[in-house]
Amino acid sequence: DAGITQSPRHKVTETGTPVTLRCHQTENHRYMYWYRQDPGHGLRLIHYSYGVKDTDKGEVSDGYSVSRSKTEDFLLTLESATSSQTSVYFCAISDSGATNEKLFFGSGTQLSVL
């Protein structure tokens, strides 16, 4: 399995608090992604990165920010968490960033915003 670690695995927080989720990879892949998964919506892309300090928005980026200061780490921050951000968050990596290229996923972070 690809070396992808997400932390924390579970998080419960209150509305209005900041939350940071971490994705760490040991594959030296250039591209990293954050998805959220909700019932009835499948997986939706939040933000992605195509290199250190190079990031861009996905289809559901409002309320989220990301940072990538090292190849191996991609952080997702909810500046002020809302109940609508309760979800399972998955980090993924790929080597070339091609649209339909093989993605490797982490095990996910279950976030509950109360």
Place this chain on the structure above:
Amino acid sequence: LAKTTQPISMDSYEGQEVNITCSHNNIATNDYITWYQQFPSQGPRFIIQGYKTKVTNEVASLFIPADRKSSTLSLPRVSLSDTAVYYCLVGPLDTGGFKTIFGAGTRLFVKA
């Protein structure tokens, strides 16, 4: 990206062959077909990818007819551990897209 349609759910029994069909009528010439598998509480996992005819690996086979407007993922002799959601994705392998789109997938439930 081509829109895909696949059954919402399927049931099977251990030892049976399972075929999950995905429709993609608007597939483009440079599109590939990719299938992922997702177990509960885990991220999706790549299963197989193909462009035309048949592709086989240690996990599954992928059948793509000549018109490429549909594809069928075949799982031989399923076991209880094959219970998962299976996603069909269609898109090009060109760079810069970053738009791999996962739909709702097909929930396969394997019974004893």
